[in-house]
Amino acid sequence: MSAVGRTAAHVSHFSRGSTDGTIFLRLRASGSRHRRLNPDHFDAPGPTPGRFCAPRVAPGHPNGEHAMTAPTDTAVEQSTAEIDALRERIDAADAELIRIWRERAELSRQVGVARMAAGGTRLVLAREQKIVDKFRAALGTDGAQLAMLLLRAGRGKL
Incomplete structure (x- = not known):
């Protein structure tokens, strides 16, 4: 209710x-x-x-x-095998996402260090806004939240 x-x-x-x-x-x-x-x-x-x-x-x-x-044993076995194959693909995609996440965070950290060494600020809000807008346009509201998490992983909390 x-x-x-x-x-x-x-x-x-x-x-x-x-x-x-x-x-x-x-x-x-x-x-x-x-x-x-x-x-x-x-x-x-x-x-x-x-x-x-x-x-x-x-x-x-x-x-x-x-x-x-009731489903037959053959149908259940095929369904289970298909689910297992799909889960393996999800696990591989998760591993790739984690690898890319870490790579992006390290690249972002290096940009921040180089910018500060050159006398600039720790972060550029206009650049971050472009990233958030790009993710929102591609993935909707969840994309904007994902972008915020990615940015925080690279630069730390504000």
Whole structure:
């Protein structure tokens, strides 16, 4: 339930038996569970299959058996092998990211040392803003956060 649904004034309630998606609202302090915005609808919520409650047996299926079947051992083995192969690729990508991260941090540190040795400042905010903008344009909000982490890794905290 969302934070809005948990306010002191209102509680939302969904009828499980309703197939038309009717939502009932009541005031917590009203003292009555029978005040409904839709006076024409009198079905109480319950275990009846409907919009929010699925039946246990597929309707019309012979002998009441489920229409879904369990995966075969071959399918499970193929799926497991595919997942393992994908995880190996992720591990390789992670290792490469770590290597590149460290290389970038060291290069950035060297630039800072050279700039300060030449009488400049420790960092150039305009350059950092360009980097943040580049990452934001390519990756969105997460890209901007990633850029800030990269910059901090190279120059340290401000």
